[in-house]
Amino acid sequence: MIEITNLNFHYPDGRSALERINFAINSGEKVALVGANGAGKSTLLLHLNGILQGEGVVRINGYEVNKNNLSKIRSLVGMVFQNPDDQLFSLTVGEDVAFGPIYQGFETHIVEEKVKTALEEVQLAGFDDRHPFHLSGGEKKRASIATVLSMSPEYLVLDEPTAGLDPKSRRELVALLKNLPQTLIIATHDLQMALELSSRVILLNHGKLVADGSSTEILCDEQLLKQNNLI
Template identity: 60%
Template sequence: MIKIQQLSFSYPDGKNALTDINLSVYPGEKIGIVGANGAGKSTLLMHINGIFTGEGSVIIDGMECDRKHLEKIRARVGVVFQNPDDQLFSITVYDDVAYGPRYQGLPKEEIHSRVEKALAAVQMEGYADRNPYHLSGGEKKRIAIATVLSMNPDILVFDEPTAGLDPRARRELLELLGRLPQTLLIATHDLELVDQLTTRMIVMNAGKIVADGPGKELLQDQQLLFNNGLI
């Protein structure tokens, strides 16, 4: 579903963020991307739906991630940001979840159906008329996920999904993520999440992939975790 070849990226200030990234992702995979702050995890994820564009090749479902294919790719790849306030901007939950389908120009009945299904998927039925800014952190995370699910994506990308959550909200979010059928890529410091939800783990350091393999095996490599600022 995703094929990245020789991807490199530097920020406008000259800071190098990614160097020669090569990565293939197959349908249905659940992948944890781990690394210390500044390792390049979030920057890598932002290339998967064209938020950032670096040197190299990013192909999603056979389409080069470029301006020509950007709209189709963003319908297939849903990104859930670390801070849900970056995603929630409407007066009601309904309007936030409906934003993507409305942008696609779908009929009103289809939009309503997608909103209902997305809210049901994150167990937030009955919240459609609520103001997102009055919700708890865990509730906001769920609504942010619903805004992406309403687009019917094949791939879901999460940036630090458990950051800032209390233990109960974190547990409920993990249960939700475990039920999602889409291909998942999750950038996180939460090694327990990686152990529980993913089958493949990618370790990044200084903008490079330094390890890629079964999570259960890599999580047992204490030297690898230590060398890359994970313990």
């Protein structure tokens, strides 16, 4: 379970990015986080594995997210960043995707199996030896998703996973995510995906949580969506 209690966050320049955020997500839920540019979605996600720490409490399976628990938290929460260049740092795609399972201590042949499966899942079979910088934008996005899938974390946090994907890649990614047993938290502007994939939507506006409810209810509320610059 993820529990966020009274979370406030200011960037060092003093800008308030999150104000009094409260919600809980149960294991197995698939939740879409929506909101206009600058609403605070990425900032909120970065609190789930301790990259950012604000005032208030974030708990994952009862463990408070803080410096002392970071390795435990990061084995539970896999994060796909909005910008793939923040995720891919090795000389080959294969090494990037292997990094997580190696860190988790799996034997070589199991690591290889996990890398193969994760690359197949994002339609990048055979890309093992490619240099991450020499991929297209959509391929980079899919490679960064594979780096997290290979670790099978209990919570999968994805920031704009469909941004820049072509229609077929997008469709296949949505189908993949839909069938994963893990808890998903996805920040997205892709409201169609939110509707297809998640049963619950959390809506942010200027760092505040303005709605939290069923996807059909929130995503069919034209007035609410207009007020929050989502349509």
